[in-house]
Amino acid sequence: MMLSGFARARGRRMLAAVALAAVVGTGTAWAQGQAAPASAPAQPAEDPFKFDKTGAGVMIFTVKPEAVAEFDRIWSEVKKRTAASADENLKALGASLNIYKFAVGAPEGQTYVLTADPASKTLSYSLSPFLLFESKLFSREEGDAAINKIKDSIAQLNAIAVTKIQ
Numbered sequence: 001m002m003l004s005g006f007a008r009a010r011g012r013r014m015l016a017a018v019a020l021a022a023v024v025g026t027g028t029a030w031a032q033g034q035a036a037p038a039s040a041p042a043q044p045a046e047d048p049f050k051f052d053k054t055g056a057g058v059m060i061f062t063v064k065p066e067a068v069a070e071f072d073r074i075w076s077e078v079k080k081r082t083a084a085s086a087d088e089n090l091k092a093l094g095a096s097l098n099i100y101k102f103a104v105g106a107p108e109g110q111t112y113v114l115t116a117d118p119a120s121k122t123l124s125y126s127l128s129p130f131l132l133f134e135s136k137l138f139s140r141e142e143g144d145a146a147i148n149k150i151k152d153s154i155a156q157l158n159a160i161a162v163t164k165i166q
Contacts, residue, residue, distance in 0.1 A: 048159040049126035051119035059114040059125065060158045067153030068110045074127070074146050075099050075114075081137040090135060093120045109155050117164075125159075 051057030063071045082094025096118055102111045116125050124130040128151075132143035 047124050047126060049130070050124045051116055051161045052121045054161040054163045055119055056115070056117040056162050056164060057119050057125065058160045058162055059112075059116075060156070060160070061112040061114070061154055062109045062156035063112065063150070064109045064153040064155050065105065065107075067150045068105070070146075070149045071110075071112070071153070072101075074132075074150065075112075077146075078127070078131050078137065085137065087135075089120060089123055090137065093123050093125070096120065097125065109153075 049057070049059065061071070079094055079097065079099070082090045082097070085091050085094070093116075096116050098115045098117070100113045100115075102113075105111075114125070119125070123135075128143070128147050132138050132146055133140065138146065
């Protein structure tokens with residue numbers, strides 16, 4: 001008698017375990033069949049060449065030796081075209097941009113320091129895509145030609161928002 005009671009208790013436990021497994025398995029299958037909840041849309045990355053929060057910025061480029069002349073030409077042309085622009089925002093951007101290069105180059109390339117002070121509150125100092133394409137300072141063909149000449153020649157680039165110490 002004791003043995004049959006044992007079997008019934010064991011049977012009930014077994015039935016409960018199978019039922020639990022079925023419920024869990026069904027729930028898991030149901031959850032896997034559901035679409036993942038939509039995640040929030042990705043925020044566009046902040047433009048590191050837009051210094052609208054600090055009022056000033058510094059860009060440091062290291063350009064490989066073979067592209068120094070072209071880099072000089074492109075930035076000189078940017079300065080010339082922003083100064084001649086009918087767009088007052090582009091004129092102000094060009095006027096705030098100062099371009100320096102180290103007096104002595106290094107084997108890895110020429111280092112440039114570009115400062116934007118006071119920086120434009122609305123425009124980017126990014127050579128590409130903004131200055132060569134979006135600003136309309138250059139035709140698409142001119143922008144493509146310029147960027148193709150220097151794109152692989154920039155060994156290092158840092159854009160840093162800075163604040164003035166009084």
